[in-house]
Amino acid sequence: MNGTFPKWLKIVLIFFVFGLVRSPFESSLRKQMQETRMLLPTPGHSAMAQMGQSALMGLLGGVRTLVATGYLFDSYRHFDNDDWDANRKSLLLATYLEPTVESHWVDLVWHRGINAPAWLETRSTLPEIEKRILYHEYTRDAIELGEAGLKNLPDSVEIRKQMSEVYKEKIKDPCGTARMYKEILELKNAPMYASRFYGYYLADCPGRERDAYEHLVNLYWEGKQNHLPTLLKKILTLQEELDIPMPLWIPEKDPDARKAVNRRFEKRNRILPGGIRLPW
Amino acid sequence: MTTFTETKVKIPVLSLSRVWTIAAGTMTQLVRMKTFYFLLIFAVLVAGVGYLDFRLATAASQLETIKKISFGTMDLFAWLYAIVATALLIPRDLEDRTLYTILSKPVRRVEYLVGKLLGVLILIGLSLGLMFCLCMVMLAIKHGDLVSSELIKLSSDPNITQVEIEEQIALINEQGPRKELGVAALASFLKSSVVAAMTILISTFASSSLFTIITSIFFFLIGHAHGMMTDYWLHKTEGNLVIRLATKVMKLLIPDFQLYSFSEGVVTGATIVPAVVWSMGFLTAGYLFIFLLISLMIFMYKEF
Amino acid sequence: MSKPAVEVKNLTKVFNTGNPGANVFKKGITGSYVVAVDNLSFKVEAGEVYGLIGPNGSGKSTTMKVVLGLMAPTDGSAKVFGLDAGDVRARNDIGYLPENPYFYRHLSGEETLKFYGKLCGLKGKVLKDRIDELLDMVDLEGARTRRLAGYSKGMLQRIGLAQAIIQRPGLVILDEPTAGVDPVGSRQIRDLILQLKEEGISVFLCSHLLEQVQEVCDNVGIIFKGRMRREGPLEELVSIENRYSFVLENASPKLIKEIETLVEKEKGVTITEKGNPRTTLERLFLKIAGSKDQDEV
Numbered sequence: 001m002n003g004t005f006p007k008w009l010k011i012v013l014i015f016f017v018f019g020l021v022r023s024p025f026e027s028s029l030r031k032q033m034q035e036t037r038m039l040l041p042t043p044g045h046s047a048m049a050q051m052g053q054s055a056l057m058g059l060l061g062g063v064r065t066l067v068a069t070g071y072l073f074d075s076y077r078h079f080d081n082d083d084w085d086a087n088r089k090s091l092l093l094a095t096y097l098e099p100t101v102e103s104h105w106v107d108l109v110w111h112r113g114i115n116a117p118a119w120l121e122t123r124s125t126l127p128e129i130e131k132r133i134l135y136h137e138y139t140r141d142a143i144e145l146g147e148a149g150l151k152n153l154p155d156s157v158e159i160r161k162q163m164s165e166v167y168k169e170k171i172k173d174p175c176g177t178a179r180m181y182k183e184i185l186e187l188k189n190a191p192m193y194a195s196r197f198y199g200y201y202l203a204d205c206p207g208r209e210r211d212a213y214e215h216l217v218n219l220y221w222e223g224k225q226n227h228l229p230t231l232l233k234k235i236l237t238l239q240e241e242l243d244i245p246m247p248l249w250i251p252e253k254d255p256d257a258r259k260a261v262n263r264r265f266e267k268r269n270r271i272l273p274g275g276i277r278l279p280w
Numbered sequence: 281m282t283t284f285t286e287t288k289v290k291i292p293v294l295s296l297s298r299v300w301t302i303a304a305g306t307m308t309q310l311v312r313m314k315t316f317y318f319l320l321i322f323a324v325l326v327a328g329v330g331y332l333d334f335r336l337a338t339a340a341s342q343l344e345t346i347k348k349i350s351f352g353t354m355d356l357f358a359w360l361y362a363i364v365a366t367a368l369l370i371p372r373d374l375e376d377r378t379l380y381t382i383l384s385k386p387v388r389r390v391e392y393l394v395g396k397l398l399g400v401l402i403l404i405g406l407s408l409g410l411m412f413c414l415c416m417v418m419l420a421i422k423h424g425d426l427v428s429s430e431l432i433k434l435s436s437d438p439n440i441t442q443v444e445i446e447e448q449i450a451l452i453n454e455q456g457p458r459k460e461l462g463v464a465a466l467a468s469f470l471k472s473s474v475v476a477a478m479t480i481l482i483s484t485f486a487s488s489s490l491f492t493i494i495t496s497i498f499f500f501l502i503g504h505a506h507g508m509m510t511d512y513w514l515h516k517t518e519g520n521l522v523i524r525l526a527t528k529v530m531k532l533l534i535p536d537f538q539l540y541s542f543s544e545g546v547v548t549g550a551t552i553v554p555a556v557v558w559s560m561g562f563l564t565a566g567y568l569f570i571f572l573l574i575s576l577m578i579f580m581y582k583e584f
Numbered sequence: 585m586s587k588p589a590v591e592v593k594n595l596t597k598v599f600n601t602g603n604p605g606a607n608v609f610k611k612g613i614t615g616s617y618v619v620a621v622d623n624l625s626f627k628v629e630a631g632e633v634y635g636l637i638g639p640n641g642s643g644k645s646t647t648m649k650v651v652l653g654l655m656a657p658t659d660g661s662a663k664v665f666g667l668d669a670g671d672v673r674a675r676n677d678i679g680y681l682p683e684n685p686y687f688y689r690h691l692s693g694e695e696t697l698k699f700y701g702k703l704c705g706l707k708g709k710v711l712k713d714r715i716d717e718l719l720d721m722v723d724l725e726g727a728r729t730r731r732l733a734g735y736s737k738g739m740l741q742r743i744g745l746a747q748a749i750i751q752r753p754g755l756v757i758l759d760e761p762t763a764g765v766d767p768v769g770s771r772q773i774r775d776l777i778l779q780l781k782e783e784g785i786s787v788f789l790c791s792h793l794l795e796q797v798q799e800v801c802d803n804v805g806i807i808f809k810g811r812m813r814r815e816g817p818l819e820e821l822v823s824i825e826n827r828y829s830f831v832l833e834n835a836s837p838k839l840i841k842e843i844e845t846l847v848e849k850e851k852g853v854t855i856t857e858k859g860n861p862r863t864t865l866e867r868l869f870l871k872i873a874g875s876k877d878q879d880e881v
Contacts, residue, residue: 007581011574018570019532022563026536029559030507036553038545039538042507059508060501062359062471062537065544066352069345076333101548103341191447193440230439301702305688312690376686381747384652384680384757385703388672583655 037100040064047096055093068097068104075107084116084138095149105149106162113142113166135170142166157191160184164201174204178212195219196231203234213238220250227252294394298387302395307403310365315403322357322411326350326418339426343455344548346422350415351461351547355468358408359500362472366400366479367492375488379584389579393572397480404472412465416457423456454549463552464543470564471540475500477571478535484578502530503537535567587666589755589786590628590651594660597621597646597810620646622810623660628803630665630754633777633787635801635818637794643810644790645683648759651788652680665754676704679748683760685740689733693724693743696732697750704751718746722776738769745776749785756780758789762796774800831861 033039043051043059051059058067071094078087091108098104116138120131146163150156160180167176181198184190196219203212216235219226232252239249310316329349334342373379382392427449434445479496486492509527539560546552597620621643628634636644649655650662653670667674687696694715701711719725722742732740741761748756761777762770777800780787791797797804798818805815814821832839847853 007577011577014570014574015533018566022536022566023531025559025563026506026539029539029556029563030536032553032556033539033542033545036545036556037548037550038542038553038556040541040544048508060504061356062500062504062541063352063356064541065348065547066356069349069352072345073332098544098548100545100550101344103337103344106341191444193444193447225441225443228439228441295705297705297707298703301699305691305699308695309688309690377682377684378687380652380654380682381680381685381687381700381744382703383654384675384678385700385751386672386675386705387703581656584649 040098040100043096043099051093051096055097058097064097068094068101071097072104072107075111079111079115082119084111084119087111087116088141092145095152099152102149102153102156102158105146105153105156106158108149109142109146109159109162109166112145113139113162113170117170139166139170143171155187155189157184157187157189157194164197168201174201175206175208177201178205178208196226196228200230200234203238209238210242213242213244217250293390294388295391298391299395299398302382302387302392303399303402306369306396306399310368310399310403313368315361315365315368316407318357318361319407319410322353323414325353326411326414330418330422339430339452340455342426343419343423343452346419347415347455347461347547348544350418351464351468351543354408354411354415354465355471355541355543357411358404358468358472359475361407362400362404362476363479363493363496363500365403366396366476367483367486367489367496369396369400370480370483371486371489371492374584383584390576393480393484393575393579397477397568397572400476400480401473404476405469408465408469408472412462416461419457423452427452427456460546460552463557464546466557467540467543467546467560470560471537471543473564474535474537474540474567474571477568477575481571481575481578484575484582499534500537503534504541506531506534506536506538539563587630588627588663589630589632589665590626590634590788591663591666592627592647592651592660593625593662595621595624595647595650595657595662596659597643597650597655598658620810621650624807624810624812625660626805626812626815628755628786628788630786631781631784632802633781633789633800635797635804636788636790636807637792637797637804638790638807639792642807644807645759647807648757648788648790652678652757676751677754679751679753679756681741681744681748681756681758681761683763684737685744687732687740687744687747690731692729692731693719693735693739693746694728696743697747700747701750706751714750714752718750721779722746723772736769738765738772741765741769741773742776745773749780753785755786755788758787760791760793761789762791762793770796827856829857 030039034041048056054070055067058064071090075087075090075094078084078090088108088111091104091111094101094104095108117135120126120135120138123131126134143163143166146159146166149159153159160183164177164180164184167173167180178198178201181194181201184194185198196216199212199216199219202208202215205212213235216231216238219231220235232250235250238244329346332345332349334345337345370379373382379392383389430448430452431445434440434448475496478499479492482495482499483489483492486495509531542550542556542560599618599620600616624643624647626634626636636647638644646655647662650657651664651669653672653675656670662669664674665677688699691699697715697718698711701707701714706714719728722745724739724742724746727735727739732743735743745756745758745761748758758777761773765773774796777787777789781800787800789797789801801818803816804818804821806813844855847855
């Protein structure tokens, strides 16, 4: 090691050569991991600018999830205090740190779109005009936040479900609600109930009643598993509203009557331990 | 009578038995220094996570949060342990002159270094294994509770079919204790291994344990900024040659620790690509080799 | 036995100022050097006890570290049984006890010996028997399972000596072996050194406690400011050629008077010292401590 080439230079050279070899390898690994969501993406420039010191330290210290969870619990505290702007900020920071974690976006839409407007409704001291402005602002913000979440998680059922809740409960827009469920239906991980819910809300969307009827009736004929009380009632209502000819009506009339029949049937077939069948 | 005139036997370049002796000694040393007490703190923390205020969360997101806290803490403890435990080894041996007595035996310096690193890695592996088991047990308990209460709730709703109940339970199960979470523990192990090897390297020229710890943490933090450095300083700082050059040098010299944060993705339910995990293992082996090589270059000719 | 245990030839060791060996990169940049050992040469023959004496900072420990391969010579060479000191094979034949050794405090005496024994390639029954033998030899059988954290300085020194000779080396290097040890412990270590010598093991020790060196060494080198000032067999170095002494037991005052008269008659001969010879404080202490031990038994 006492040659003309100093040792420190050799060490730096080894580092550099190794660095040059690993750099492209690491870049491709990073890309692959981000595509498969194994690695959380680096927050955007504006997100970085809004991050506090702790969030940045979390990012640098490799403890993003812990810091994000901290913000989540922080949002709970703000929820308790009805501090909706602080609640939004905490959750937004959590999404900056973990943009691919669905529950942060869902919470954000839920608090902003459901809880904050609900709180407004109970504020009797606020002038009506201010209430209306804030209400509109909160719900619009909730939908925008939901859409931002969908950019990060395009396959998310839960975010769409939460947005549909906002449309249904606070914006009172059954067409918007149905649109959300339509989007859910197009996802490959769509839950079974999405199809029914799409029909239910479409039935309330002015001008789309017939589409809703056809959709629900199709579901009805798919099998007994879909013969649920709400579905039956919706179909019965639509049959009357749309003047569907009687021969095309579904055979079931009243879901409550069916329940009564079931109860009688169950009673008739009551079996005691040991296989003893009761005659009454 | 001694046999010193006949003992000019060949000594292997790397004796596995000597490496193992040093590794086993290192493990005993760290265990008896009560460095394992941190596991108790971890156990208390993980047990406490189950009692957090989750009234606003769904069953699945409760489990997800519990997982994130437990595995995040596990990862944090693992790399911190890797730095602190490793930093206590060589500087302390030097301060206590134990190193003199070891190196005055027929022990090659490479054996000493590899033995020390191996000892630390085994201990990190064991601690991670224990922490992982604790997390899984806690998660299983919580998962069981949540599934039963969710089943009761869903079954009482006449508008929910059996298939839909199963769908909901499947969503909760996805966040429950699954064997895929082992990959998250493996990611933490790989990260801690690189951290330990980097700390060994620093300790070969450091003057004290404290210096080693501080420097290692500093490099560890910079190692998490690779993505940011690339995005902001390398691609977006147009024209500023000095910043771009400094960024490139940093990226070449310091490991990209952010890549090892794939445990976060695994915990939040990302699909695991086995080829990526293998590649990370391969990359880790490369880091270990290079760090050991450079450590040896410094340590080999170090005078005590 | 033909090759000397240690052969140091024209050894020079230069440090850059500050902290030797702490920073490899600084070498040559600061440009300020200290010569710790300057052209030093000596030999430790196989089977002899050699003492290198000198004040603190005279270069003793540096010389020792070069012989142990812990440092590389700037110039010259150091060989152990004919092998270069830097060669790992040379350390098969070396046992080393540093000054104030701190072994792993968490290990027991037995575990410490096992650890060092394994490093030397010993295992199984051979190692176990050797540990038993050594613990008996250094009188630590009763403390074999006690952790070193609870050992006294003398006990640490003795376990250190045991680890040094675990692999039956041909050469034992001791750096200030009795520094900070009480007289009883010091005597035990001295006896152990003599025992090693009896077994044919070469001993190379550094000390600034001259009396101790005088008691055990065959050959002595006096080092000062990195240079060898005097070297040779102990008897030659310490005897005063133009003086002679004898001690009488039970001599009557009359006989003493007659001897004095006889001496006075000789021209050029004078009596420089007379009276009752005194014991050393160490001997007195050891006598008392020894009898106290017996009382307790």
